[in-house]
Amino acid sequence: MEDLTAMCKRRGFIYPAFETYGGVAGFYDYGPLGSLMKKNIEELWRSFYLSHKNFAEIACPAIVPEAVLKASGHVDRFTDFVSTCPKCKSSYRANRLLKEEIDSSSLTFDGMRDIFKSGKIKCSKCGEKLTEISAFNLMFETKIGGDLKGFLRPETAQGIFINFPNMYRYFREKLPFGVVQIGRGYRNEISPRQGMIRLREFNMAEVEFFFDDPLCKEFEGIKDEKLNIFPKDGHEIELKAHEIYDKNIIRNQSQIYFMVLTRKFLIEAGVDPGRLRFRQHHTQEMAHYAKDCWDVEVYLDEWTEVAGIADRGTYDLDSHMRSSGKDFSVERKRKKIRIKEEKMEEVKKIFDKTDLIKKIEEMEFDENADIDEITIEKITLKKEFFDQYIVKKGKFVPSVIEPSYGIDRILYSILFHNFKQGVLALPPKIAPIKFGVFPLLRKKELKERARDVFEMLNKNGTKCYYDEGGSIGRRYARMDEIGTPFCITVDHQTLEDSTITIRFRDAREQIRVNIKDLAEKVRDLLG
RNA sequence: GCGGCAGUGGUCCAGGGGUUAUGACUUGGGCUUCCCAAGCCCAAGACCCGGGUUCGAUUCCCGGCUGCCGCACCA
Numbered sequence: 001m002e003d004l005t006a007m008c009k010r011r012g013f014i015y016p017a018f019e020t021y022g023g024v025a026g027f028y029d030y031g032p033l034g035s036l037m038k039k040n041i042e043e044l045w046r047s048f049y050l051s052h053k054n055f056a057e058i059a060c061p062a063i064v065p066e067a068v069l070k071a072s073g074h075v076d077r078f079t080d081f082v083s084t085c086p087k088c089k090s091s092y093r094a095n096r097l098l099k100e101e102i103d104s105s106s107l108t109f110d111g112m113r114d115i116f117k118s119g120k121i122k123c124s125k126c127g128e129k130l131t132e133i134s135a136f137n138l139m140f141e142t143k144i145g146g147d148l149k150g151f152l153r154p155e156t157a158q159g160i161f162i163n164f165p166n167m168y169r170y171f172r173e174k175l176p177f178g179v180v181q182i183g184r185g186y187r188n189e190i191s192p193r194q195g196m197i198r199l200r201e202f203n204m205a206e207v208e209f210f211f212d213d214p215l216c217k218e219f220e221g222i223k224d225e226k227l228n229i230f231p232k233d234g235h236e237i238e239l240k241a242h243e244i245y246d247k248n249i250i251r252n253q254s255q256i257y258f259m260v261l262t263r264k265f266l267i268e269a270g271v272d273p274g275r276l277r278f279r280q281h282h283t284q285e286m287a288h289y290a291k292d293c294w295d296v297e298v299y300l301d302e303w304t305e306v307a308g309i310a311d312r313g314t315y316d317l318d319s320h321m322r323s324s325g326k327d328f329s330v331e332r333k334r335k336k337i338r339i340k341e342e343k344m345e346e347v348k349k350i351f352d353k354t355d356l357i358k359k360i361e362e363m364e365f366d367e368n369a370d371i372d373e374i375t376i377e378k379i380t381l382k383k384e385f386f387d388q389y390i391v392k393k394g395k396f397v398p399s400v401i402e403p404s405y406g407i408d409r410i411l412y413s414i415l416f417h418n419f420k421q422g423v424l425a426l427p428p429k430i431a432p433i434k435f436g437v438f439p440l441l442r443k444k445e446l447k448e449r450a451r452d453v454f455e456m457l458n459k460n461g462t463k464c465y466y467d468e469g470g471s472i473g474r475r476y477a478r479m480d481e482i483g484t485p486f487c488i489t490v491d492h493q494t495l496e497d498s499t500i501t502i503r504f505r506d507a508r509e510q511i512r513v514n515i516k517d518l519a520e521k522v523r524d525l526l527g
Numbered sequence: 528g529c530g531g532c533a534g535u536g537g538u539c540c541a542g543g544g545g546u547u548a549u550g551a552c553u554u555g556g557g558c559u560u561c562c563c564a565a566g567c568c569c570a571a572g573a574c575c576c577g578g579g580u581u582c583g584a585u586u587c588c589c590g591g592c593u594g595c596c597g598c599a600c601c602a
Contacts (some may be wrong), residue, residue, distance in 0.1 A: 023592065077602060288602070416544080
């Protein structure tokens with residue numbers, strides 16, 4: 001492998017954090033290029049979700065009072081009890097050792113410690129008695145004000161869940177809708193190792209999609225898209241979206257829809273489609289809140305999770321409803337139709353049997369359905385013959401599909417998949433710098449013109465980099481290395497006819513464009 | 528967290544108990560140069576941190592931090 005980390009540091013993408021003080025594992029700084037790239041990835045991500053009319057973004061605090069995370073299960077389930085063998089130094093998760101004997105999920109630390117003290121549990125490697133356990137919670141703990149216990153959020157999701165009633169009102173009491181949040185999450189990993197892959201403070205983008213109906217309006221539009229899936233009791237296989245649904249591999253169309261969306265997003269961001277798959281979690285690896293979960297994995301040195309699409313069911317809303325005492329349930333609403341009284345005589349002539357009228361009036365539709373006409377037994381009734389009204393069918397708690405993305409891992413994957421022989425082949429949308437701008441030679445007239453071009457593009461909002469150092473080849477190389485897709489060069493011909501050259505990173509070819517057409521050309525190139 | 532190996536300019540690497548600690552690349556300045564890391568001149572820049580041994584430690588020892596490999600962990 002190329003030395004990607006060296007390049008990242010040398011060119012200003014990523015630096016190990018706190019390095020001047022020796023460094024701390026699991027923390028990284030984004031340099032100037034890394035920050036721009038991260039911003040670009042987040043913007044692309046936003047464009048995928050916020051283009052849906054029933055999606056909105058919110059931003060919640062990173063510090064969360066204990067009660068919220070108690071309710072979500074993180075305070076109890078996010079704690080690991082570890083027992084280390086005094087003889088051979090193997091360490092085990094205490095919960096796992098106990099699982100075979102008793103249900104340990106409800107045990108407190110003290111209760112669990114007593115079981116170990118009794119000497120019942122033995123090291124599976126050397127047979128020594130395991131008598132000590134220690135506890136650590138993977139959440140960073142803090143104090144809010146005087147003595148209110150709080151944590152740094154381990155996921156942004158909880159902020160969305162506890163805002164559900166606000167969001168339901170915002171969306172004018174209509175399901176389904178999605179709420180997204182981009183922000184930082186914090187997990188106090190015991191020993192983070194794999195560089196950018198396991199961070200203690202990381203950037204995540206999460207979606208909570210609240211729904212009642214497992215069918216999805218957008219599904220029709222993506223049903224022939226292919227996905228490389230790896231089900232828990234099968235092998236890796238490429239299937240079309242509708243096949244995944246028809247074969248009952250995933251029963252929720254929205255979940256499949258988000259998988260397709262995720263694949264498109266990642267590919268557009270620069271992830272190699274050939275090194276991308278969706279792997280279903282086995283039952284025991286599933287988080288406490290999930291009913292079904294598909295990891296989105298990208299192949300780096302090994303298959304690496306960069307996103308996950310989980311079916312959280314009603315777990316979170318139920319939990320917060322129970323803990324807070326607030327009502328998170330909503331009315332299940334269905335649309336029905338009723339023949340207009342003044343049209344009744346006319347309708348009765350169309351339908352010779354009155355039981356068809358009864359049948360029509362018993363039909364139920366989605367509350368969002370657009371009913372222009374209704375067809376029954378080959379007879380069509382236009383909408384001027386009936387009224388449409390909403391009936392309430394009782395209260396329920398919506399279910400949730402959660403697509404959740406690790407921005408840092410995605411950024412690293414994109415770098416990893418696109419860095420070859422000193423060239424970073426980033427998609428223009430993702431590239432931190434869009435254009436390099438150079439004078440061909442360091443001559444006064446050329447430099448002045450090049451600076452003018454640079455200013456013009458900058459004012460236009462295009463991120464550019466002006467460079468007159470070294471030879472022209474070296475400047476191209478510098479731009480190649482940081483993924484700049486295009487370079488503009490001002491040469492002697494520019495002085496005569498106001499044309500410049502645009503050089504393409506991947507083809508290493510160039511075209512000549514008049515400066516007055518440049519703004520438009522730039523727009524074309526950046527899509 | 529456990530065990531093994533490692534840490535030298537921005538990057539990659541050489542070396543070594545004792546004056547100014549190699550080299551390459553990169554970077555900055557200049558010359559040259561009419562399109563892909565050319566050449567020449569000049570310059571800047573480093574022994575991870577703390578403690579110990581020693582007259583003297585970047586070098587040896589111990590600890591910490593960081594990185595790599597194996598074990599465990601990754602809800």
